[in-house]
Each structure stands twice: as C-alpha cells, then as structure tokens.
Amino acid sequence: xxxxxxxxxxxxxxxxxxxxxxxxxxxxxxxxxxxxxxxxxxxxxxxxxxxxxxxxxxxxxxxxxxxxxxxxxxxxxxxxxxxxxxxxxxxxxxxxxxxxxxxxxxxxxxxxxxxxxxxxxxxxxxxxxxxxxxxxxxxxxxxxxxxxxxxxxxxxxxxxxxxxxxxxxxxxxxxxxxxxxxxxxxxxxxxxxxxxxxxxxxxxxxxxxxxxxxxxxxxxxxxxxxxxxxxxxxxxxxxxxxxxxxxxxxxxxxxxxxxxxxxxxxxxxxxxxxxxxxxxxxxxxxxxxxxxxxxxxxxxxxxxxxxxxxxxxxxxxxxxxxxxxxxxxxxxxxxxxxxxxxxxxxxxxxxxxxxxxxxxxxxxxxxxxxxxxxxxxxxxxxxxxxxx
Numbered sequence: 001x002x003x004x005x006x007x008x009x010x011x012x013x014x015x016x017x018x019x020x021x022x023x024x025x026x027x028x029x030x031x032x033x034x035x036x037x038x039x040x041x042x043x044x045x046x047x048x049x050x051x052x053x054x055x056x057x058x059x060x061x062x063x064x065x066x067x068x069x070x071x072x073x074x075x076x077x078x079x080x081x082x083x084x085x086x087x088x089x090x091x092x093x094x095x096x097x098x099x100x101x102x103x104x105x106x107x108x109x110x111x112x113x114x115x116x117x118x119x120x121x122x123x124x125x126x127x128x129x130x131x132x133x134x135x136x137x138x139x140x141x142x143x144x145x146x147x148x149x150x151x152x153x154x155x156x157x158x159x160x161x162x163x164x165x166x167x168x169x170x171x172x173x174x175x176x177x178x179x180x181x182x183x184x185x186x187x188x189x190x191x192x193x194x195x196x197x198x199x200x201x202x203x204x205x206x207x208x209x210x211x212x213x214x215x216x217x218x219x220x221x222x223x224x225x226x227x228x229x230x231x232x233x234x235x236x237x238x239x240x241x242x243x244x245x246x247x248x249x250x251x252x253x254x255x256x257x258x259x260x261x262x263x264x265x266x267x268x269x270x271x272x273x274x275x276x277x278x279x280x281x282x283x284x285x286x287x288x289x290x291x292x293x294x295x296x297x298x299x300x301x302x303x304x305x306x307x308x309x310x311x312x313x314x315x316x317x318x319x320x321x322x323x324x325x326x327x328x329x330x331x332x333x334x335x336x337x338x339x340x341x342x343x344x345x346x347x348x349x350x351x352x353x354x355x356x357x358x359x360x361x362x363x364x365x366x367x368x369x370x371x372x373x374x375x376x377x378x379x380x381x382x383x384x385x386x387x388x
Contacts, residue, residue: 002141002385003141003142003143004141004142005139005140005141005142006099006139006140006142007136007137007138007139007140008093008135008136008137008138008139008140009136009137011095011096011099011100011140011142012065012093012094012095012096012100012105013093013094013136014091014092014093014094015092015093015094016058016059016060016092017058017059017060017061017063017064017083017092018059019059019061019083021050021059021085022050025049025050026047026048026049026050027047027048027049027050027053027083027084027085028045028046028047028082028083028084028085029046029047029048029053029057029084029085029086030042030045030046030060030066030078030080030084030085030086030087030090031046031086031087032068032070032076032087032089032090032330033268033269033326033330033331034046035068035076035078036076036268037074037075037076037267037268037271038075038110039110039159039163040076040077040078040079040106040110042078050085053085056087056088057085057086057087057088058085058086058088058092059083059084059085059092060080060083060084060085060086060090060092061080061082061083061084062080062081062082062083063094063095063097063102064080064092064093064094064102065077065078065079065093065094065095065102065105065106065109066078066079066080066086066090066091066092066093067090067091067093067109068089068090068091069089069090069091069129069130069132069135070089070127070128070129070330071122071127071128071129071228071266071267071330072115072118072119072121072122072128072129072130073115073119073227073228073229074267074268075110075115076090077106077109077110078090079102079103079106089129091132093105098145099142099145100142100145100148101145101148101149101152103149103152103156104148104149104151104152105140107151107152107155107380107383108140108141108384111377111380111381111384112239112240112377112380112381113380113381113384114138115229116229116240116242117138118130118135118138119227119229120242121134121135125210125289126332127327127330128290141384141385151383151384154379154383155379155380155383158379169365172361172364172365173234173365175361176357176358176361177313179354179357179358180309180313180354183350183353183354184344184346184350184354186314187310187313187314187315187344188314188315188318190344192346194344194345194346195344195345195346196342196343196344196345197302197342197343197345198339198340198341198342199294199338199339199340199341199342199343200339200340202296202297202298202301202302202343202345203294203295203296203297203307204294204295204297205292205293205294205295205335205338205339206253206254206292206293206295207289207291207292207335208225208226208254208286208287208288208289208290208291208292208293209225209244209246209250209253209254209286209287209288209289210288210289211244211288211289213246213247213250215245215246215247215250216247219247219248220245220246220247220248221245221246221247221248221251222243222244222245222246223243223244223246223251223284223285223286224241224242224243224282224284224285224286225242225243225244225254225285225286225287225288226256226262226278226285226286226287226288226291227242227288227290227291228264228267228288228290228291231262231263231264231274231275231276231291232274232276233271233274233275233276233312234274234276234312234362234365235276235362235365235366236262236276236278236281238281238282239377241282244286244288246286250286251284251286254286254287254293255284255285255286256278256280256285256286256287256293257278257280257295258278258279258280259277259278259279259295259296259299259304260277260278260293260294260295260304261275261276261277261278261293261294261295261296261304261307261308261311262275262276262277262278262287262291262292262293262294263275263291263292263293263294263311263338264290264291264292265290265291265292265332265333265334266290266330266331266332266333267330267331268330268331269321269324269326269330269331272317272320272321272324272331272332272333273311273312273316273317273320273333273338274312275308275311275312276308277304277305277308278293292335292338294307294338300348301345301348302343302345302348302351303348303351303352303355305351305355305358305359306351306354306355307343309354309358310343310344311341311343315343315344316341319341319342320333320337320341323337323340324337
C-alpha cells in the first residue's frame with residue numbers, strides 16, 4: 001500500500017515556542033555537539049542562566065522535532081522532552097498533532113533514504129547546510145495517524161535491539177584498546193619510548209574533489225566517490241555509493257588506492273578525524289573534498305592500519321581537538337593541522353601482530369554493524385513504503 005504524500009512544510013513547519021524565560025533563571029541550552037549522530041540522543045544536557053545563552057537561539061518544547069540543517073549527513077534529529085532553547089542550526093519543526101505523529105516524523109528524518117537524499121541538497125563548502133526551500137518542499141508519506149503510531153512503535157522495538165547490539169560492538173572496541181595499551185603503552189605519553197615522526201614526513205595527504213566545479217562535458221568522466229556519510233569511525237560504509245562527474249585531472253588526483261587512510265575533516269568533537277583504511281573495495285573510486293586521503297610513503301616503516309589506529313586513539317583525538325576549530329558544536333581540521341600529527345613508530349613486526357588481532361575484531365564488528373543496519377533499514381523502508 002502506498003500512502004499519500006504531503007510536503008514537510010505543510011505538516012511540520014518551523015515554529016519556535018514562545019515561552020518566556022526569566023533572565024536570572026536557568027534554561028536547557030541545546031547545541032549540536034551535545035547531540036549524538038544517528039540516534040538523536042542528547043549526550044549532555046546543559047542548563048545555564050538565560051542571560052548567558054545568547055540571542056542566536058529559539059525556544060522549543062516537547063511538541064517539537066529539532067532537525068539539524070548543518071551537515072545533514074551527521075543525521076541529528078532530536079525529540080526534546082521538556083522546554084528549552086536551541087542553536088538556530090536546529091530547526092524547530094512543529095508537527096500538526098492531528099495529522100502527523102512526531103515520533104513517526106523523527107524516524108522518517110533519520111531514515112537512510114532521507115539522509116541520503118538530503119545530504120545531496122546542501123550548499124556551502126566549509127559549512128554545508130540544507131537548502132531549506134528544497135527541504136520544506138520534500139514530500140513525506142502520510143498514513144493515518146493510528147498507522148503512524150503503530151509504525152513508530154515497531155521502530156522503537158527495532159531500535160532497542162539495535163542499541164543492545166551496539167553495546168557488543170563497543171565491547172569489541174574496548175578489547176582492542178586494551179590490546180593496544182598492553183602492546184604499545186599509553187599512546188599519549190609513550191611510556192615505552194617508541195620512535196616518533198611527523199605525519200608529513202611519512203605520508204602524502206590530499207583533499208578530494210569539490211562538488212559543483214565547472215568542467216568540460218566533452219572530457220568529463222563519471223566515477224563512484226566516497227562522501228562523509230561513507231567514512232565512519234572504524235569502518236567504511238558501502239551501502240549507499242553515489243557517483244560524481246569530474247574532470248580527468250581531478251579523477252586522477254583524487255583516485256583512491258588500497259592502503260589509503262580516509263579521514264573526515266569535520267564532525268562531532270569526539271569523532272574528529274574519524275576514518276578507516278581503504279582496501280580498494282570499489283574500483284576507480286575517488287573522494288570528495290570533505291575527506292582527506294593519507295597515503296603512506298613507505299609501508300615498511302609504518303603500516304596504514306597501525307597509523308589509522310593511532311589517529312583513532314587518544315593520541316589522535318587530543319591532538320585534533322587541540323589544533324582543530326570549533327563552531328556551532330562542530331569541530332573541523334585542515335590539511336596543515338593534519339600534517340603536523342606525530343605518530344609512534346614501533347617495529348613493524350609488532351605492528352603486524354597488532355594488525356592481525358585488529359582484523360579479527362574488525363571482521364566481527366563489521367558483521368555486527370551490517371546486521372544492525374540491515375535490520376533497522378529494512379524495517380524503516382518497508383514501514384515508510386506502506387509494507388509493514
């Protein structure tokens with residue numbers, strides 16, 4: 001069964017609440033860095049005096065769905081449970097309670113198909129935001145209200161299963177961190193005295209292709225490319241591969257090779273520099289400009305998998321937080337900052353021992369990720385297509 005389609009702007013327009021807060025009283029102040037990608041969970045509820053919150057905010061309450069228009073691929077959709085004020089990067093969508101269930105709306109906005117679509121509707125190279133006119137014109141399937149609530153209940157149960165599986169993945173991460181500490185010591189303090197180097201001395205670092213560049217159509221080539229949504233923390237997501245048309249020179253410059261480490265330039269502060277090693281999963285693949293490619297000059301000195309593990313460790317995270325820039329809850333790093341990172345260089349035999357263990361754990365994690373995502377995505381797709 002297919003449901004009627006209605007424009008988002010007609011059933012859930014932006015409408016901030018009109019609560020009056022005392023300037024001397026406290027208020028919940030929500031910023032983007034406090035919101036978890038994908039789930040919309042509030043990681044930290046900050047309560048501050050209203051006078052300190054600033055003017056670039058708007059009010060919300062428990063009727064709203066807060067949607068992040070900045071970097072929509074980060075998939076930040078919040079269902080607030082009380083009154084507060086939020087950064088203007090979070091759009092206060094107010095669903096028509098007689099036509100649209102807010103949980104149903106939140107699940108739709110978080111769905112893989114919508115995130116994929118909206119990620120292509122952005123403007124701005126440094127701070128990509130959704131084109132709100134296109135956003136409000138987007139049509140959402142609208143079953144009867146009772147059916148929406150039934151769908152939301154089904155997805156609530158699927159989400160609970162997904163979260164339990166996620167705990168297993170987190171345990172695997174903790175095990176791998178423990179192995180690293182045992183073999184190499186604390187990567188921040190380097191108590192075992194391993195040699196250190198500067199990243200620019202052992203690797204070449206490249207930015208990717210910029211979307212929207214003018215090109216000669218007679219010589220242009222169309223290729224698959226890695227977007228920020230594909231580069232996750234510890235794995236490459238290949239379930240939604242898009243193509244881009246580029247010049248031959250950009251195609252050659254941005255072509256990925258096995259062993260390249262892909263790193264995002266921005267995101268949540270705690271996930272800054274997230275990434276993984278590319279293993280040539282897709283032939284003739286390139287990458288966009290919001291992703292760095294790190295290509296090691298001599299893998300006989302440092303292995304890509306070991307360097308990637310260090311970048312993801314506290315050594316990398318602390319360095320990137322120190323040199324990165326933070327605006328509206330989003331942190332970014334540039335090429336210059338990345339080149340200055342100083343990895344440890346223990347003997348390659350020891351690196352290889354760690355990599356062997358890491359690959360076993362990564363296989364189990366990837367299998368769990370796929371099963372987790374497949375279950376929830378399948379249920380979401382069926383629900384919004386009227387097949388549940």
